Amino acid sequence: MALCARTAPLLFLLAFHFAVAQSVPEKKAEEFQVGVVLDLGTLVGKVASTSISLALEDFYAVHPNYTTRLVLHFRDSMGDDVQAASAVLDLLENHKVQAIIGPQKSSQALFVSDLGNKCEVPIISFTATSPTLSSHTLPYFVRATLSDSAQVNTIVSIIKSYGWREVVPIYVDNDYGRGIILPLVDALQQKDVHVPYRSEIDQMATSEEITQELYKLMIMQTRVYIVHMPPSLGSLLFTKAKEIGMMSKGAVWIITDGLTNLIDSLNPSVVEAMSGVLGVEFYVPKSTELDSFTKRWYMRSRIDHPNDPTMKLSIFGLWAYDTIWAVARAAEKSKIRKATFQRPSSMRNSTSLETLGTSVNGPAFLKAILKNKFRGLSGNFDLSNGQLQVSAFQIINVVGKGHQLIGFWTARNGISKTLDQNTTYERTKPDLNIVIWPGEVTELPRGWELPVQGKKLQVGVVKGHYPEYIDADKDPITGVITARGLAIDVFEEAVTRLPYALPYEYKMFNITEIGSSSYNEFVYQVYLKKYDIAIGDIAIRYNRSLYVNFTLPYTESGVAMAVPVKESTNKDAWIFLKPLTPDMWFATIMLFIYTGFVIWLLELLGNNKNAPISRQLVTSIYFSMFEES
Known part of the structure; x- marks a missing residue:
């Protein structure tokens, strides 16, 4: 009883505090408006949308006490630059978003980033890889992915390690394709690697146009090709290269991360056509968190996209997930409580672009984004320089309908079989696992062949x-x-x-x-x-x-008659006499006279003795001309 007496005041005090806590209403989290602009009909857009939904749930499950909550507004740019810009304008004007995630393409991001600079609203893209997009010229553009130029040193290291002296880049003729060419060519020339030809392929090129370009490459001496294009065009390129025999012994094909990152999502027949290709892709370290997320992603993807049951998780899905975490952390750390935009003074006949407001919270939020450093599903997620920092690349070899890991590249060690291997950057022999080259051979291609014009x-x-x-x-x-x-x-x-x-x-x-x-x-x-x-x-x-094949005959066989033709036409009035010779005419006239004489004689000896001479003559002429025919 004594123990119960002493604990009674304590129990009463705890009950009092609990009752007070229940009576105080829970403080509602401040909404932080964020726009998401993606090409939702594409493979990358579908993968990213599922990852973004899971990221939002996971973040606030881990941080339930945060005073801010992201509110996402999705827009579909449908692969069109104008549609992407229109979607961003709608989000800025009507929803007062304080950040834009996306857009998907580099060409879309270029104009949208200009809008971000004008409104001081950060534009955070995890798919726009063109080096022309830079935080130096576009301070409110944040690249939550790698620039295409980041993989240039990896590609050059592969080429230099194998000793090839000439390469031909094959790239799509747009901002995405051209963005990598200048840094790639400069880096190759610094290593004494020559680029004799640059193969530009239109993004709307047909099968016939691609085949003609490949035939042009076949008559050249160089047999080392670097392919930088989106998966749709790249699939068509390798299918045609396989058909005309360019995926055979002696050829070297290296693909950039734009193709390599999505190789698991390509048609198996396309992957099989790419057998022997080397690919460069961002290295993602393994972790239990990644394994758990992958399982949940596939379960959610079947619900979100029931018509795409074979869709695979790619690095873009991981970057989308980490981007949401980075934005949510920055929203909390920047202490932003209300979206405020300063609008310019009203002007007559002004356009919607001129009346866009400037975000008061933009600079603070951008600063918080750039200070964001954490370990995400994709690895170390560091946006301190306005774009994701390079950690390591892995090099794969496409074999059959799959691929195998043959090595890594880091800025410190260069090419090596393992990440923890200390090696020098320059080497005379490649330090990679065995590669199965085109033609299913392990012999190292020399990188050149005698051109067709030499044979x-x-x-x-x-x-x-x-x-x-x-x-x-x-x-x-x-x-x-x-x-x-x-x-x-x-x-x-x-x-x-x-x-x-x-x-x-x-x-x-x-x-x-x-x-x-x-x-x-x-x-x-x-x-x-x-x-x-x-x-x-x-x-x-x-x-x-039995020994040769003949072409189809292109001349007609048979009997023909050659007749000379006179160009001049005889217009003589007596041309009707030409069909018969003079002898024939003479014989005809004599026959006519003879026939007439016989008829006249018969008439004379007959009953018409007393007929007039004129009648006898007419009868003779008539019968000699008409009855004879």
């Missing part, structure tokens, strides 16, 4: 029976064979219509005698590979078709 097509010709069809002569001094005739014209016209250059030279075959046996020997030279093709007045026969 001229050997065309066999003869001095035929009909010079109009084919004829050939050999210059006694230079030894050059000159061919002409209809067959040669057809061949040369076909060569000009090819989508690539095809150098050729004529080789004379001397036919000692006129006969089918000589032509059989001529055709057999193609089978012996002395000639690549044979041109001549060669008849298609069964025994010859």
Whole structure:
């Protein structure tokens, strides 16, 4: 009883405090308006939207006592730059957002970042990678991803380590594609690596246009290619390269992170066509948090996107997740309690751009964003310089329908098999695991081949029976064979219509005698590979078709009659006499007179003795002209 008596006041005091706490209403968190502009119909947009929803839930589950709460307003830019700008204007004017996450494309981010500078509202993009977007010229643009130029040193290290001296970049002709070319070429030239040609491919290029460009590359000596383009165009490029034989032994293909980051989401047939390719991508350290998030992401993705059951989580999904955490932390640390915009004085006939207000809280919030440093799902998330800082890249090798890790790159150690390996940046041999190159070989490609123009097509010709069809002569001094005739014209016209250059030279075959046996020997030279093709007045026969393939006939066979034609027309009035010769006319007239005489004689001897002479003459003429026919 004594113990209970002493504890009674304490229990009463705790109950009193609990009752007071229940009677005090919970303070409502301040809403922090944030706009999200993505291409929601694309693979990256879908992956990011699911990651953003999970990030918002996870952050406030871990920090339930925060006095701010992010309120997200999603907008779909539908892949259009104007639509993205319109969405940002709507968010700034109607929702007073204090930050914009996105947009997705670099071309969209360029104009939107100008709006951010004008309104002093931070624009935070985890997908815009073009080096033309810089925090130095656009202070309110924050890149929560890597600049394309960040991977340049990794690519140059690979090329230098394997000893290749020439490379050809293949890139899409837009802001995204051109952004990497200048820093890449400068870095290659500093390492004495030559760039003989730059292959620009239009972002709307058709299969035929891509094939023609690849054929152009085939006739060049360089066989080391660096591909920098979005997955849709890159898939088409490698499919066509496989079809025309450019993914064979001796070729080297290196893809940038734009393709590598999404390689797991590509069609398996495309990945198989890319077998032997080297890829560079951002290194994400493994962790239990990442494993747990990955499982939850796939469960949520099936609900958010039921029509895309095979969609894979990519690095962009991790950056989207970490970006939400960075914005939420900055909103709390900046102590912003109310969105305030200072609008300019009203002006007549002013546009909506001129009347946009300036965020009072923008500078403080930007400062808090740039001070954000934490370990996220993607690794160390540091935006101190206005963009994500590089930690490490990993190098993969596409094999079959999958890929394998062959090494890493860091600024400190360069290329190495493991991250903790101390190596020098310059090396004479690559320190990577075994690579399966195009053609399924492990032998290191030398990076160049004799160009097609060095192997001229050997065309066999003869001095035929009909010079109009084919004829050939050999210059006694230079030894050059000159061919002409209809067959040669057809061949040369076909060569000009090819989508690539095809150098050729004529080789004379001397036919000692006129006969089918000589032509059989001529055709057999193609089978012996002395000639690549044979041109001549060669008849298609069964025994010859056993050794060579004939083109379809382009001349008609059969009997024809040649008739000379006079260009002048005889306009003489007596032209009707031309069909018969004078002798024929004389014989006809004599026959006419003879017939008339016989008829007159018969009439005279008959019953018409007393008929007038005129009537007898008319009867004779009538019967001689008409009855005879």
